[in-house]
Amino acid sequence: xxxxxxxxxxxxxxxxxxxxxxxxxxxxxxxxxxxxxxxxxxxxxxxxxxxxxxxxxxxxxxxxxxxxxxxxxxxxxxxxxxxxxxxxxxxxxxx
Amino acid sequence: xxxxxxxxxxxxxxxxxxxxxxxxxxxxxxxxxxxxxxxxxxxxxxxxxxxxxxxxxxxxxxxxxxxxxxxxxxxxxxxxxxxxxxxxxxxxxxxxxxxxxxxxxxxxxxxxxxxxxxxxxxxxxxxxxxxxxxxxxxxxxxxxxxxxxxxxxxxxxxxxxxxxxxxxxxxxxxxxxxxxxxxxxxxxxxxxx
Numbered sequence: 651x652x653x654x655x656x657x658x659x660x661x662x663x664x665x666x667x668x669x670x671x672x673x674x675x676x677x678x679x680x681x682x683x684x685x686x687x688x689x690x691x692x693x694x695x696x697x698x699x700x701x702x703x704x705x706x707x708x709x710x711x712x713x714x715x716x717x718x719x720x721x722x723x724x725x726x727x728x729x730x731x732x733x734x735x736x737x738x739x740x741x742x743x744x745x
Numbered sequence: 746x747x748x749x750x751x752x753x754x755x756x757x758x759x760x761x762x763x764x765x766x767x768x769x770x771x772x773x774x775x776x777x778x779x780x781x782x783x784x785x786x787x788x789x790x791x792x793x794x795x796x797x798x799x800x801x802x803x804x805x806x807x808x809x810x811x812x813x814x815x816x817x818x819x820x821x822x823x824x825x826x827x828x829x830x831x832x833x834x835x836x837x838x839x840x841x842x843x844x845x846x847x848x849x850x851x852x853x854x855x856x857x858x859x860x861x862x863x864x865x866x867x868x869x870x871x872x873x874x875x876x877x878x879x880x881x882x883x884x885x886x887x888x889x890x891x892x893x894x895x896x897x898x899x900x901x902x903x904x905x906x907x908x909x910x911x912x913x914x915x916x917x918x919x920x921x922x923x924x925x926x927x928x929x930x931x932x933x934x935x936x937x938x
Contacts, residue, residue, distance in 0.1 A: 656770075660777040673790035681798035687854035688805045697808040711822040718829045718878040722836060725931050728923070729840055736847050736920050742848055 755885045844924040851921050855882040858913065866891070869903060882913050882918050883923070 685691060858879050866877040866889065874891040881888040885897045887909060898904040901914035914921050 653797060657773060657777060660774070660781060664777060664780050664784060665783070669786060669918075670787055671784060674788070674795045675777065677795045678798050681795070681802045684802050688802075688809050691805075694801075694805050694808055697805070697812050701808065701812045701815055704812065704819055708773055708815055708819045708822060711819065711826065715825050715829060716823055718833070721930070722829060722832050723838060723925055725753060725840075726832075729836065729843075729927055732920060732923055732927070733839075733843060734926065736843050737919055739914065740846065741848050743854055744754070 833931060837928075840924060840927050840931060844921065844928055847914070849920050855913050858882060863889075867906065868898070869906065871904070883916075884919070885916060887913070887915070905919060 689696070754800060831875070859882070860878065862876055862878045863874075864876060866874040870872065874896060875888055875893070875914045877889040877891040877896070879887060880890050885901060886897050888895060900910055904914070910916055910919075916922075
């Protein structure tokens with residue numbers, strides 16, 4: 651066995667580790683770039699705070715809309731029943 | 746006298762080459778081992794850092810997605826609110842118009858009926874009124890002047906024949922009242938200050 655052949659397993663191990671190191675470095679770089687795109691690490695707390703405020707507004711809006719929707723639908727249904735009766739009453743009167 | 750011996754020189758050179766080669770081999774081995782140790786030490790740290798960054802990104806992405814979804818829901822609800830406002834205005838307009846036209850016609854029908862005399866007004870569960878003249882029509886009753894005096898017949902007490910209730914749109918179930926109730930429901934009067 652030559653000296654090069656004796657180094658080969660070590661060199662292969664090193665090459666494999668270097669590939670793994672490079673992959674991890676690339677992954678870290680990509681994650682850091684993605685984190686920066688989303689506003690940076692400090693954005694998490696800000697987003698949570700903003701989401702909480704939006705959630706409160708949405709809950710209030712949904713509640714109000716649902717309530718109004720039910721109310722208008724009931725009124726519309728009653729009006730749909732009343733209109734023909736009113737029209738019939740009006741048309742039954744002498745001109 | 747010194748005699749140059751080529752074989753001795755050759756042996757010396759060979760020995761020197763072997764020694765140098767051996768040194769180079771060992772030196773190279775040491776460097777490779779050093780690099781291997783360095784990589785073995787670095788890799789776990791990098792993996793840990795990558796894991797932490799991945800987790801941080803995932804949390805941030807989830808928070809951003811949640812925020813975006815909430816903003817979208819808010820936009821949907823705001824658009825729905827606009828539609829409900831439109832629906833309210835449309836219903837308000839239609840109910841108001843029908844209510845006003847009903848009121849005009851009902852008032853006219855009632856006014857035209859004042860003074861009308863009914864020769865025999867048959868009543869549910871009581872004696873008929875003779876020559877009953879309509880004196881007054883309110884939302885809930887009709888007052889008649891008849892041969893035996895004055896009678897105020899109420900819808901609520903079911904004293905009036907149903908055709909009168911319908912003809913003059915009387916009582917709590919009248920079309921006009923139901924339309925007014927709808928108006929109150931859709932645009933309630935502001936509370937007094």
